[in-house]
Amino acid sequence: MIYRTNIPLEKQNAIERFKYLIGKGKRIELTEKKKKRSIAQNSYEHLLFNYFGLHFGHTLQEVKQNIFxxxxxxDIFYEGEEEYFGEKVEKWRSTADLKTDENSLAISRFLDFSAQQGFPLPEPKDLVWLETIENELSKHTSKQYL
Incomplete structure (x- = not known):
């Protein structure tokens, strides 16, 4: 169960549940739930990736995993290396694990990068431009751009 500790009743319920579990000698996990990125932010990000990919000839996954x-x-995504059966493998964070502010920074950097490549992308407030991109992407039947 997730409790919002800024709401007095939920905070009290969380304390009571914690005390109950401790009293029973149960094995528990206590985790902080951080704010994740918004659905609107996620949609905007994928629209940018698809449009960038269409322009430069990359799939959504190539743009997301390799370029973004x-x-x-x-510095935001690389988590180091892990060894599996004697082979070192790079670990990269999922975009789903980013907090809103981390994702905002990552998107801002991507916008700057794209502009440096001579292909400026719209800001979230550029609604007409974003709708134009959606229309352009819908013309392409390839699933990689939808």
Whole structure:
């Protein structure tokens, strides 16, 4: 169960549940739930990736995994290496794990990067431009751009 500790009743319920579990000697996990990125932010991000990919000839996954994470934002996404059966493998964070402010920074950097490549992308407030991009992407039957 997730409790919002800024609401007095839920806070009290959380304390009572915690005391109950401790009293029973139960094994528990206590985790902080951080604010995730918004659905609107997620949609905007994917629209940018698809449009960028269409322009430069990359799939959504190529843009997201290779360009957005590894080229533009490695400091946000790279988690180091892990070894599996004697082979070192790079670990990269999922965009789903980002908080809203981290994702905003990553998107801002991507906008700057795209502009440096001679392909400016719209800001979230540029609604007409975003609708134009949606229309353009809908013309392409390939699932990689939808």
């Amino acid at each position: 994470k590894k080229v533009v934002n490695p």
